[in-house]
Amino acid sequence: MEQLTVSVCHSLKIIPVDRLMRFARYHSRVILMFVGTPDDAAAVPGSVRISTATDKGIIKKKITFDRSGVSDSAADILESYKCQRLVATYVDENGNTRVAGSPDFPLTLDYTTGDGVFAVTLSGEDTQPDGYLAD
Numbered sequence: 001m002e003q004l005t006v007s008v009c010h011s012l013k014i015i016p017v018d019r020l021m022r023f024a025r026y027h028s029r030v031i032l033m034f035v036g037t038p039d040d041a042a043a044v045p046g047s048v049r050i051s052t053a054t055d056k057g058i059i060k061k062k063i064t065f066d067r068s069g070v071s072d073s074a075a076d077i078l079e080s081y082k083c084q085r086l087v088a089t090y091v092d093e094n095g096n097t098r099v100a101g102s103p104d105f106p107l108t109l110d111y112t113t114g115d116g117v118f119a120v121t122l123s124g125e126d127t128q129p130d131g132y133l134a135d
Contacts, residue, residue, distance in 0.1 A: 009048040009090050012065060013038035014122075017085040017103050030099040030131035038089060042067050042074075044117065048090060050100075052129070059129060061100055061107070063088060063122040070113055078118060081109040088122055089133060097133040102126065 015038045022033035043065035053060045067074065085106030092098050100122070101107035107124040 008046055009050050009092055010043070010045065011089075011091040011097075012041040012043045012048050012063070013089045014041050014081065014109075015039070015087045015089070016081070017087060017101075017106050020087065020103060023087070023103050025102070025128070025131055026134075028129075028132050029134040030102075031134045032087075032089075032099065041065060041088075041120070042069070043120075044068050050090070050092070050130075057127065059126050061122075061124050061126060061130070063090070063100060063107070065120050066117040067111075067120055068117050070116060070118060074118065075113075078109065078111045078120065082111075084109075086122065098130040099133050100124070100130045 015034055019035045021035060024031040047066040049064045051062045086109060087099065087101040088107055089097055089099050101124050105124055105126040107122045109120065109122050111118045111120040
């Protein structure tokens with residue numbers, strides 16, 4: 001039996017939909033082309049949690065994470081994300097890069113502060129599970 005390394009989700013990146021040049025989905029694969037580079041979410045290591053729930057064929061997605069460095073400039077960045085449609089990429093427990101959200105089913109961001117960190121939530125609904133980023 002092949003050994004499998006399992007870790008927590010990590011390497012969360014945020015991409016505003018208006019920076020996407022191309023988004024294509026073929027079965028479980030997603031092809032992304034965008035202007036610039038994805039924004040690092042600056043998630044505290046070990047804090048990224050992915051959850052999904054299904055309701056009548058609609059998949060409700062939620063990505064929560066903590067972001068340290070509570071400051072006015074960091075709050076401004078998060079505030080700008082609150083009024084944008086977003087797509088996120090992350091590395092899952094098995095080392096696969098996954099894509100959450102799409103131009104048709106974007107994620108939204110909300111956050112609160114407490115205990116010296118921003119508690120950030122990306123959420124949205126989709127008809128398909130998070131895709132695997134194609135090479």
